[in-house]
Amino acid sequence: MTLQIVQVIKYWAEGEITNFIKVWTLVFASLCYSFFAAKIVPKGFPRLLSIIPILILNLILPLNLHTLHLGGSSAFFLAWLANFKLLMFAFGKGPLSDDPFISLPRFIALACLPIKSHQIKPQDKEITSSSKRGLKSLWNYVTKGFLICLFLKMYDYTDLIHPKFTWVIYCFHIYFGLEIILAIVGGLAKALVGIELEPQFDEPYLSTSLQEFWGRRWNIMVTRILRPTVYEPVLYFCTSITGRKWAPLPAIMGSFLVSALMHELIFFYLGRKRPSGEITLFFMLHGVLLVVEVAIKKAIKGRWRLPRLITGPLTIGLVVVTAFWLFFPEFLRCNAISRALDEYATMGAFVKDISQALVL
Structure with a gap:
C-alpha cells in the first residue's frame, strides 16, 4: 500500500506541484532574508535598497507556475500582497512594522497572506461571539462550495444556456472561488501561527x-x-x-x-x-x-x-x-x-x- 501511495504522489508531484514547492521555498528564504536584514538596516531608502532584489524575485517567481489556481493565487500573494507590504515595511509602515518584536513565522505569514496582524487571544472576552461568527462563515463557505460544484455541472450544458447568463455564472464562480481560496489559505495561517483571517469580501x-x-x-x-x-x-x-x-x-x-x-x-x-x-x-x-x-x-x-x-x-x-x-x-x-x-x-x-x- 505504501509503495502505491508513493507512486501516485510521485506521479502528481511532477511538474506544477514540484515547481510550486520550489517557488515557495524561495519565498520562505527571501522573507527570512528580509526579516533579518531589517534588524541591521535602518528603515527608509537603505532598507528599500536591501529588499529591492526580493521585490524583483517576487515578480519573477510566478512565471514558473502555469495553472490557474496555484499560479494565479501565488501571483496575487507575491507580486501584489507581498511586494506592497514589503514596500511599506521598508519605510517602517504597514502590518509588518506594527509589532517591533514580531517573530519570523508571523512575519512570513503576514508578508504574503491575507491575514490580520493581531494575535488571537483565548482569554479575549469576545471569544464566544467570534466562534459563532466563524461557524457561520464555515457554513457560508460550504454553501458557496456547493454552488461552485453546481456551476461546474452547468458548464456541461452551456450550449443550452444563453451566453449572457453563462457570464453571470462566471461572475459568481470567480467571486466564490476567490473567497474560498483566500479563506483556506488564511485558515491554515490561523491554525499554524495563530493569526486571524483577514476578511476579503463582505457580500459585495x-x-x-x-x-x-x-x-x-x-x-x-x-x-x-x-x-x-x-x-x-x-x-x-x-x-x-x-x-x-x-x-x-x-x-x-x-x-x-x-x-x-x-x-x-x-x-x-x-x-x-x-x-x-x-x-x-x-x-x-x-x-x-x-x-x-x-x-x-x-x-x-x-x-x-x-x-x-x-x-x-x-x-x-x-x-x-x-x-x-x-x-x-x-x-x-x-x-x-x-x-x-x-x-x-x-x-x-x-x-x-x-x-x-x-x-x-
Whole structure:
C-alpha cells in the first residue's frame, strides 16, 4: 500500500506541484532574508535598497507556475500582497512594522497572506461571539462550495444556456472561488501561527454605491494596501494644490490606476499574453465614475438620497455590465474556465487515485 501511495504522489508531484514547492521555498528564504536584514538596516531608502532584489524575485517567481489556481493565487500573494507590504515595511509602515518584536513565522505569514496582524487571544472576552461568527462563515463557505460544484455541472450544458447568463455564472464562480481560496489559505495561517483571517469580501452584491462596493465590500485586503501605499501619499500631495475637500478625487484615480496595472500584471501571469488594455480601461472607468459619485455627494452634502432599492440594483448592474464589456473578455482570452475545469478534473483524479491506493 505504501509503495502505491508513493507512486501516485510521485506521479502528481511532477511538474506544477514540484515547481510550486520550489517557488515557495524561495519565498520562505527571501522573507527570512528580509526579516533579518531589517534588524541591521535602518528603515527608509537603505532598507528599500536591501529588499529591492526580493521585490524583483517576487515578480519573477510566478512565471514558473502555469495553472490557474496555484499560479494565479501565488501571483496575487507575491507580486501584489507581498511586494506592497514589503514596500511599506521598508519605510517602517504597514502590518509588518506594527509589532517591533514580531517573530519570523508571523512575519512570513503576514508578508504574503491575507491575514490580520493581531494575535488571537483565548482569554479575549469576545471569544464566544467570534466562534459563532466563524461557524457561520464555515457554513457560508460550504454553501458557496456547493454552488461552485453546481456551476461546474452547468458548464456541461452551456450550449443550452444563453451566453449572457453563462457570464453571470462566471461572475459568481470567480467571486466564490476567490473567497474560498483566500479563506483556506488564511485558515491554515490561523491554525499554524495563530493569526486571524483577514476578511476579503463582505457580500459585495449588497452594495448600494460604487464607494461602498470598492471601498468596503470587494477585496478588502487590496483596499487596505492601496490606502497607505497610493491613496494617502497622493492625497497628501494634492491637498496643497486642490485643497483638502477635493484632494480625495485624484487620490481615488491614482489608486484605481495602480490597481489596474496590478490586474494587468496578474492577467499576464494567468495567460502569458500581451495586455489588451481593457482591464486598465475597466478600472479607470470605475475610477472616474467613483470620482463623480464622491463629487456629487460632497456637493449635495446628504440633503438628498435615492432609496437603497434603487441604488443597490443600479450599482451591481453597473459593475456587471462594465465587467461583461471590459473585464471578462480578457478573462476568457486566458481560457480560464476550461483550464479551471481541467484542474478540477486533475485534482479529482488525484484524490481518487490516493483513495484507491489507501484501500488497496
